[in-house]
Amino acid sequence: MADLSIAIDAMGGDNGLKATVPAVIKVLKKHPDINFILVGQEKVLRRVLGKYKLDKHPRLSVQHASEVVAMDESPALALRNKKDSSMRVAINLVKDGKAQACVSAGNTGALMATARFVLKMLPGIDRPAIVYAMPTVDQTTGERGSVNMLDLGANVGCTSEHLFQFAVMGSVLSEARQNIKNPKVALLNIGEEDIKGPDSIKHAAKMLADTDGINYTGFVEGNDIFKAKADVIVCDGFIGNVALKSVEGLASFINYNIKSAFKSNLLTKLCGILAFPVLLKIKKNLDMRRFNGASFLGIKGVVIKSHGGADSEAFVSALEVAVVEASKDLPGRLHNKVESLMGQLDAEG
Amino acid sequence: MADLSIAIDAMGGDNGLKATVPAVIKVLKKHPDINFILVGQEKVLRRVLGKYKLDKHPRLSVQHASEVVAMDESPALALRNKKDSSMRVAINLVKDGKAQACVSAGNTGALMATARFVLKMLPGIDRPAIVYAMPTVDQTTGERGSVNMLDLGANVGCTSEHLFQFAVMGSVLSEARQNIKNPKVALLNIGEEDIKGPDSIKHAAKMLADTDGINYTGFVEGNDIFKAKADVIVCDGFIGNVALKSVEGLASFINYNIKSAFKSNLLTKLCGILAFPVLLKIKKNLDMRRFNGASFLGIKGVVIKSHGGADSEAFVSALEVAVVEASKDLPGRLHNKVESLMGQLDAEG
Numbered sequence: 001m002a003d004l005s006i007a008i009d010a011m012g013g014d015n016g017l018k019a020t021v022p023a024v025i026k027v028l029k030k031h032p033d034i035n036f037i038l039v040g041q042e043k044v045l046r047r048v049l050g051k052y053k054l055d056k057h058p059r060l061s062v063q064h065a066s067e068v069v070a071m072d073e074s075p076a077l078a079l080r081n082k083k084d085s086s087m088r089v090a091i092n093l094v095k096d097g098k099a100q101a102c103v104s105a106g107n108t109g110a111l112m113a114t115a116r117f118v119l120k121m122l123p124g125i126d127r128p129a130i131v132y133a134m135p136t137v138d139q140t141t142g143e144r145g146s147v148n149m150l151d152l153g154a155n156v157g158c159t160s161e162h163l164f165q166f167a168v169m170g171s172v173l174s175e176a177r178q179n180i181k182n183p184k185v186a187l188l189n190i191g192e193e194d195i196k197g198p199d200s201i202k203h204a205a206k207m208l209a210d211t212d213g214i215n216y217t218g219f220v221e222g223n224d225i226f227k228a229k230a231d232v233i234v235c236d237g238f239i240g241n242v243a244l245k246s247v248e249g250l251a252s253f254i255n256y257n258i259k260s261a262f263k264s265n266l267l268t269k270l271c272g273i274l275a276f277p278v279l280l281k282i283k284k285n286l287d288m289r290r291f292n293g294a295s296f297l298g299i300k301g302v303v304i305k306s307h308g309g310a311d312s313e314a315f316v317s318a319l320e321v322a323v324v325e326a327s328k329d330l331p332g333r334l335h336n337k338v339e340s341l342m343g344q345l346d347a348e349g
Numbered sequence: 350m351a352d353l354s355i356a357i358d359a360m361g362g363d364n365g366l367k368a369t370v371p372a373v374i375k376v377l378k379k380h381p382d383i384n385f386i387l388v389g390q391e392k393v394l395r396r397v398l399g400k401y402k403l404d405k406h407p408r409l410s411v412q413h414a415s416e417v418v419a420m421d422e423s424p425a426l427a428l429r430n431k432k433d434s435s436m437r438v439a440i441n442l443v444k445d446g447k448a449q450a451c452v453s454a455g456n457t458g459a460l461m462a463t464a465r466f467v468l469k470m471l472p473g474i475d476r477p478a479i480v481y482a483m484p485t486v487d488q489t490t491g492e493r494g495s496v497n498m499l500d501l502g503a504n505v506g507c508t509s510e511h512l513f514q515f516a517v518m519g520s521v522l523s524e525a526r527q528n529i530k531n532p533k534v535a536l537l538n539i540g541e542e543d544i545k546g547p548d549s550i551k552h553a554a555k556m557l558a559d560t561d562g563i564n565y566t567g568f569v570e571g572n573d574i575f576k577a578k579a580d581v582i583v584c585d586g587f588i589g590n591v592a593l594k595s596v597e598g599l600a601s602f603i604n605y606n607i608k609s610a611f612k613s614n615l616l617t618k619l620c621g622i623l624a625f626p627v628l629l630k631i632k633k634n635l636d637m638r639r640f641n642g643a644s645f646l647g648i649k650g651v652v653i654k655s656h657g658g659a660d661s662e663a664f665v666s667a668l669e670v671a672v673v674e675a676s677k678d679l680p681g682r683l684h685n686k687v688e689s690l691m692g693q694l695d696a697e698g
Binding site: 135136137139142153156157188190197198221222223224225226227235237238239241242243244245246247248249250251252253254256257258260261262264267268271272274275276277278281282285286 | 484485486488491502505506537539546547570571572573574575576584586587588590591592593594595596597598599600601602603605606607609610611613616617620621623624625626627630631634635
């Protein structure tokens with residue numbers, strides 16, 4: 001494997017250094033062929049690394065950045081005023097070829113705006129999309145997997161062309177990240193029949209069905225997301241964002257119900273202790289931290305967004321996403337796929 | 350309370366008579382002031398009621414209908430060709446004033462199309478909306494409640510005027526059904542800041558903020574649905590349908606995980622038996638059957654849609670929704686509210 005570097009916005013997210021540094025230390029050991037660059041206030045970072053006796057590690061370096069983008073800062077203002085933020089400097093490292101990916105748990109809007117401004121879009125892709133791997137299980141066989149769902153909030157009001165581009169990008173991602181040959185691509189709709197839904201979705205369905213090299217399988221509904229029906233599910237960013245947050249909301253609601261039921265009295269607490277090994281297994285299977293790390297697809301460079309509230313374990317997952325996408329040169333693969341499809345369109349035209 | 354009648358499409362749904370008849374028998378006892386009319390094939394219905402010794406019950410009658418709308422039948426064809434279906438005859442009873450509500454577990458599209466065609470819209474309401482009460486819990490106080498969410502799939506591509514009308518209807522529903530004074534009305538969006546989301550939502554927000562008699566409280570996100578942040582949540586039908594089905598999908602995913610973890614070996618099965626009382630309580634709290642029964646708001650008459658797969662217990666919940674909405678004369682209340690708001694608009698204009 002090539003000599004790759006990952007740049008980390010060490011200051012970003014609700015937990016900042018407390019999450020990012022322990023996560024990098026963990027991943028550093030696991031990937032002996034990858035360099036990590038911690039971006040942030042140098043003095044602070046050096047002091048923290050000193051504590052871990054890692055200040056002279058050959059594959060761990062520090063890049064100074066004097067500012068930090070706040071979680072609630074306006075993306076436009078962050079882009080204009082915070083030119084020396086840890087987020088921006090990490091993205092600059094990708095632009096200058098000093099890193100092959102960057103990871104941040106910071107402000108999503110600012111990260112998207114800055115990445116798009118600094119790195120630019122891949123040719124043939126109009127808009128970047130946020131993609132996230134959701135857990136799936138085939139309830140007949142019990143087989144577990146994941147589905148890449150996009151867009152989850154970068155775009156409101158997508159045309160059929162945008163949806164088509166998201167489908168292409170999602171397909172390349174599934175091949176690269178989950179090693180799936182000929183991944184099944186579906187469009188999210190409110191019914192499985194061809195006549196259902198808005199025109200943008202119906203037209204995107206036609207475009208995808210007519211394209212060689214994309215394994216388009218039809219419409220799926222919201223209740224199919226977790227059922228392993230498709231490898232890629234494509235939707236408008238508004239829809240995807242509402243779906244993602246609604247399921248987060250239900251997960252929190254169910255979690256609250258389970259906890260409060262076991263905690264309600266001494267007897268139920270005892271039940272909880274007796275059932276502990278099973279509850280732990282359930283918790284592990286449902287632990288969304290394992291799925292942390294959303295990719296910004298369509299940008300010239302690997303940019304991974306960690307959940308803002310990620311702890312170090314969740315941040316490890318986001319770093320692993322960056323490692324895979326950098327190792328597989330995802331932007332290069334996307335570029336090649338788009339070029340080959342454009343050739344197909346030219347030949348048809 | 351007045352002498353009210355509820356018409357039931359006895360043949361509709363995946364379970365037909367097996368779900369509807371036992372449910373009606375249960376509700377019949379509970380509400381000694383309400384008549385129930387079972388609509389369907391008379392011979393079959395009389396035979397079933399005979400078994401229960403209810404063929405001569407003074408408050409339970411049978412209305413013959415020779416046809417049944419299939420679950421997968423085209424709504425347009427059902428509307429045109431099935432004029433003597435159990436669904437249509439039940440709706441006709443509402444039109445003729447012989448029933449004050451009708452309930453069906455049949456084909457949603459056919460029920461909506463037929464209800465709209467036979468009963469017509471209330472003046473001032475352009476489109477009907479599907480509304481469903483979702484369970485909520487305030488995770489700080491532990492207080493449980495519900496939120497009326499609409500539209501859940503009747504409309505794709507709503508304008509700000511449609512969203513405004515849904516908000517008005519949801520507000521009247523919360524007052525009538527949950528007895529909430531001045532219910533909190535929110536719009537579903539992808540951020541809480543005023544600048545977020547498509548123009549239709551931003552404009553609806555302005556209209557609602559400017560209207561006396563609607564307690565508009567701002568935007569909520571998908572993860573707020575189950576948090577008791579609002580009494581009414583308004584959204585486009587495409588968005589609402591995807592959100593509803595996505596949470597159904599996650600609920601099924603979590604349910605599968607819990608079941609398979611407890612079933613995996615003898616030891617975990619034992620854990621499950623020991624934790625059984627608590628698991629039962631959790632199941633009860635999360636049992637969506639208690640929330641079965643979606644209203645079609647904006648139509649001149651109470652039309653309640655039960656989930657197609659409802660068992661008799663779930664169908665009881667849908668019947669209870671019909672009883673409340675008929676008793677409270679929901680269409681009359683909606684009509685009055687719309688008239689008073691129109692007066693307000695006229696006075697302003």
